[in-house]
Amino acid sequence: QLQLQESGPGLVKPSETLSLTCTVSGGSISSSSYYWGWIRQPPGKGLEWIASIYYSGGTYYNPSLKSRVTISVDTSKNQFSLELRFVTAADTAMYYCARQSTGIVTWDYWGQGSLVIVSS
Amino acid sequence: QSALTQPASVSGSPGQSITISCTGTSSDVGSYNLVSWYQQHPGKAPKLMIYEGSKRPSGVSNRFSGSKSANTASLTISGLQAEDEADYYCCSYAGSSTFVFGGGTKLTVL
Numbered sequence: 437q438l439q440l441q442e443s444g445p446g447l448v449k450p451s452e453t454l455s456l457t458c459t460v461s462g463g464s465i466s467s468s469s470y471y472w473g474w475i476r477q478p479p480g481k482g483l484e485w486i487a488s489i490y491y492s493g494g495t496y497y498n499p500s501l502k503s504r505v506t507i508s509v510d511t512s513k514n515q516f517s518l519e520l521r522f523v524t525a526a527d528t529a530m531y532y533c534a535r536q537s538t539g540i541v542t543w544d545y546w547g548q549g550s551l552v553i554v555s556s
Numbered sequence: 557q558s559a560l561t562q563p564a565s566v567s568g569s570p571g572q573s574i575t576i577s578c579t580g581t582s583s584d585v586g587s588y589n590l591v592s593w594y595q596q597h598p599g600k601a602p603k604l605m606i607y608e609g610s611k612r613p614s615g616v617s618n619r620f621s622g623s624k625s626a627n628t629a630s631l632t633i634s635g636l637q638a639e640d641e642a643d644y645y646c647c648s649y650a651g652s653s654t655f656v657f658g659g660g661t662k663l664t665v666l
Contacts, residue, residue, distance in 0.1 A: 475657075
C-alpha cells in the first residue's frame with residue numbers, strides 16, 4: 437500500500453525558507469507512471485497546487501508561486517522536497533504531498549498533511 | 557491561473573440528490589476532459605472521488621457522478637447520506653503540467 441509522509445518544521449519565521457520533505461513508501465518514486473507534487477490549504481480555505489516533479493527531474497510550478505518555490509527529488513531516498521522562500525503569514529497552511537498518475541492526470545494518493553505556521 | 561469557481565455551500569436531505577458546479581475557462585475546464593473531484597472531511601486529506609470528468613476510482617460509490625458542459629463541470633451525489641457531509645473540491649488540468657483547484661463547496665446533509 438502506497439504511503440506518503442510529510443516532514444519538516446511546523447513553525448517558520450517570516451522572510452525565511454519553508455522546507456518540507458515527502459517520504460514515499462510502498463512504491464518507487466522512480467516509476468515512469470507518476471509525477472509527485474505539493475498542494476497546500478490555508479486554514480479554512482481551499483486547495484492550491486504548488487508544484488510537481490517527475491523522477492527524472494522535470495519540474496512544473498504554479499505561476500503565482502514560481503519565483504519563490506523549488507521542488508526537488510532524491511530517488512536514492514525515495515523522497516521529494518519543497519522549498520518556499522521569503523515566507524509570510526499568507527503561506528501558513530497545511531501542506532500535502534501527493535502522487536499524480538500520468539495515465540489519468542489526477543492526484544490519486546495524498547499524505548496526511550503537515551501544518552506549517554509562519555510567525556515570529 | 558485563477559481558481560475555479562464553486563458555490564460556497566449546498567445542502568440536501570437524506571435520499572435527495574445535489575449537484576455542485578465548477579466553472580473554469582476555455583484554458584482549463586473547457587480545454588481538457590481532465591476534471592477531478594475530491595471529498596474532504598474535517599481534519600483529513602482530500603480523497604479522490606471522480607477523475608477524467610466522470611470516472612470513479614475503485615471503491616467509490618456509484619452515487620457519485622460527474623459531467624461537463626463547456627467550461628463548467630458538475631458533481632452529482634444521489635441518494636444523499638449523512639457521511640457525504642464534507643467539503644468538495646474540483647480540480648482541472650490547465651495545460652503544461654499545471655493544475656488549478658476550485659475554492660471548495662461545503663455540503664450539508666440536513
